Amino acid sequence: MIEHRCEKVLVVMPAHNEEAAVGAVVRGVLAHKIADVLVVDDKSxxxxxxxxxxxxxxxxxxxxxxxxxxxxxxGLRYALRHGYRYVVTMDADGQHLPSTLPHLLSPVMAGRADVAVGSCVERVSQARRLAWRVLRRLSGLGIEDLTSGFRAYNQKALEILASPAATLLDYQDMGVFLLLSKMGCSVLEVDVPMQTRLNGHSRIFNTWGCVLWYLLYSGTLCMSKTRHFSLFTSNGRYTP
Structure with a gap:
């Protein structure tokens, strides 16, 4: 069992116009008594x-x-500034189940990985499967669920992703994973169930036009990864 008092865990939820769902998600997390919750309201x-x-x-x-x-x-910078050892990022729309938090955190807190990704490939659409197939080939990454925002990070990963280098990124997937890989972080996928979001829709996979833009942006990152990431800071760490 994960003991919150010893391990300081923060759940970070970015939220934009999630009034209909965010309260239920927050209450679900807090009911498990293993983490504090920070909702970052993205100018809703x-x-x-x-x-x-x-x-x-x-x-x-x-x-x-x-x-x-x-x-x-x-949220990641807030966590470092306030002394949290682990952070879980999750959506505020109800896709990610609070009951699976201990399962996701377990390999990171046990030192088996720097990052754990909650993976649920069964939920994906045809557009998403196509995008993942292309990006895995371009990047060489073996991660199955590239766009899952349900992740657990240890302090090493937090310092890298809170750094100014990561501020240059637009999406939470390819650039983040390439940066983590470049800085020597280990990533482990954890199979978790997910449910249909209670509110809103995918920013990336809402239309084929969004999918094409996402592929162009992420594909460019993949193909230029060596030169691009050599421009990052020497240790990729953020100092609060």
Missing amino acids: HDATAEAARRAGARVFRLPIHLGAWGAMQT
Whole structure:
């Protein structure tokens, strides 16, 4: 069993217009009593922040809309600044089940990996399968569920992803995994169930136009990975 008092775990939820779902997700996490919750409100136009706060989360409201990765990195930096040893990132729309948190955290807290990715390939659409197949071939990465935002990070991974180098990224998948690989982090996939999101839709896979843009952006990162990542800071670490 994971003991929160000894291990300081923070769940980071980026949220944009998630008033309908975020409260239930926060309450589900807090019910397990293994982690604190930080909701990073990415300049929502609804009552996302209020719903999250009423459910028991700490809330950080961004003054401008940064997108999912920008909001997530804000949470990672908060975690380092406040002494958390582990962070779990999860969506605020209800896809990720709080009951699977101990399962996801276990290999990271046991030292078997620096990063654990909650993987659920059964949920994917045809567009997503095509994108993953192309990007795995281009990048050489063996990760099956490339776009899952349900992840657990240890402090080594946190310092890398909170660094200015990671601020250059737009999405949470290919660039993040390539940077982690470059800096020597081990990544392990953990099979978890997921459910249909309670609110909203995928930013990447909403239309074929979004898919094509995502493939162009991520494919460029993959093909230029050696030169691109040699420009990163020497140790890839963030100092709060």
